[in-house]
Amino acid sequence: MEQWISFAKGPLFAFAFLVMVLGLIRLVIIQVYSLILQKGRRLRNVPWKKIALEATSWAVPVRHLIPGTRFFSVTSYLFHIGVLTVPILLTDHIALWESFLGVNLPAIGHRLADLLTLFTMACIILLFGCRLFIPRLKSMSKFMDFALLGVIFVPFASGYLASHPNVNPFPWETVMLVHILSAEVLFIAVPFTKLSHIVLFFFDRISQLHWQLRPGAGDRVAEALFGKETHV
């Protein structure tokens, strides 16, 4: 089992992390390249300040709390805090980042980490419940929307169990292996699923750029479909 764990912590972790990073870089490159190549000088017409203010307003989305979605929004916001903080700033992970990436990050205390972990898990269950029981949300939710919540839940739950032997009914090695493997599944899922909004969030928000239509494109589309004698 130990060999399995060290394999999962070593080459497999490197592979999964690389897939995530390279996958996300690919998404960013495609976006930036397309924008610069296609839009070029038209980007000067874009109200950048308005876009930046709008995007940053979501960092503390108080003014976005609208009736009818407050519970879901608050839960989702808190969930994001946990999802971003615990995996990166947990003491046990700090050592991992240092050995793997050579960066030394400040750690959060164990008690805070425990609290945030339980909190995040509770948020995931609530979000799952929202998707299951709020009719309009249920109608939109597909298998993947539920599955991804599960994919995020498992590393949190197994991580908590691994660091709390008193509540862990399973062998430590098994739990640790599940923890590492599930985190790696999550890494690999990031660039191919909606979790890619880690980076695409910024590109989704700039639809103002996409209203800068390409001059002459309409003519070319019409010509391709109807020939030169295009009529209204």
Next chain:
Amino acid sequence: MSEKTEMANATLAGRSPIRSYPYYIENPETEHRVERFLEAFAAVLKYTDYKPLLDSYCTSNAKCNRCAVTCPVFLATGDPKDIPCYRSNLLLDIYKRYFTIGGWLKAKFAGGFELTEAVIDEMLSLFYRCTACRRCTMECPMGVDHGLVTRLGRYVLSLIGIVPKALQVSVREQLEGETRNTSKVPKVALLDTLSFLSDELDDLMGVSLEFPVDQMDREYVFFCAVSDYLMEPETLMGNAAVLYAAGDWDKWTIGTGNYDGINYGLFYSDWHLENIIKQLLAEVDRLRGNTILIGECGHASRSAHDFVPVFGGSHGHSVINFMEYTLDCLEKGKITLDPNIITERVTYHDPCNIARSGWIVEQPRAILKSFVRDFVEMEPHGHNNYCCGGGGGLVSVDEIHDYRMEIGGKVKAEQLRRTGADICIAPCANCKKQLKELVEHYDLPCQVMGLHDLILKAIVIEGAKIPQERKEEAALLEM
């Protein structure tokens, strides 16, 4: 021939029966729509710049459904199909399935979504239930621009002939017809109307004015929604009164080559949007004008303001809405508005295209607050305002009147009722028509008019009848 007989005949002749569309279509074809839609979508993706945005949306779309509670259509119906995200996903799913490697692989090995005639039916219905107000975009945590996606869906549908006849016939006349405008107003009728407006202004104010037509080298070339010449004389007289009072009468002109600011291309087609902008610019160039002055019309203002720089190349004309011009005159002290004339309670409806999708929120309020004693806001208002229910071209589609009243405009009507206003200012030809119909439908004790209709009542013009005198005369006429 009735529709039923037509369907029966078609079936008997071995053809598929004519589909029922929610709006009139010129040539409602039933054959090969799926193939033709995909062919059209492929051409659009090849020649336009939408691909990266669709890539981003279809990968990262969170489906959180916050948009649902922002949408006046969903609030009125509660139908999950009216959720903006559901609607956008119709097109995004097609994109993902047919135009991405991931979608192709998934279809090959796991099956899943396929475009069918039923999906086309759903799109042509849902894309025209949306008023393109873009309120949902503001509250989407991802920033998915459902208005843009809906417009793109409409664009592709229009390429296979699916577009409301009302819109298509209008733009055909505008781009290829003799009159070059959407309401088919010939030049002679325009000149008649302007002469009528002169007489009316003379009667009302006691000032004799001749509207400037085809004057060269003027600062402003004026374009309003051409329907205003037929339906909104008071708005136009208000515009004229401001120009005259500000001493700018010799600085503007109306061109007879093209006098229509309407651009339905903004609602459904890149091709039309660009060609209508080019036609407008050609007229400004012919007259050697400088600034494009757009009358009280939301989408005309947005389409000129946003797309003259995009399609205009080196033309370099600036575009302003008439309310900006009026506020500038007011702030510079070039015009005076009598604060004792308007005693009724007044509210202001923000047209989506110039408020949420534009740059005009505070300007009309500054004007109104300068001379209206009892001004009340709708809640919510400004960038967050609800659409009138006739946006995105829907107001021009007469056959969906019931939809616009009972669903599209339901939230707006309630919002208007809550203000208790006697007058609702709607500085947009589309909003005005829709709101007038709503007021009638819901029996609201409120009069809908343009901002310059109100200004016309209160503007002080040197050497002309004072506003109080005009008010008394109008009261006498009403008795």
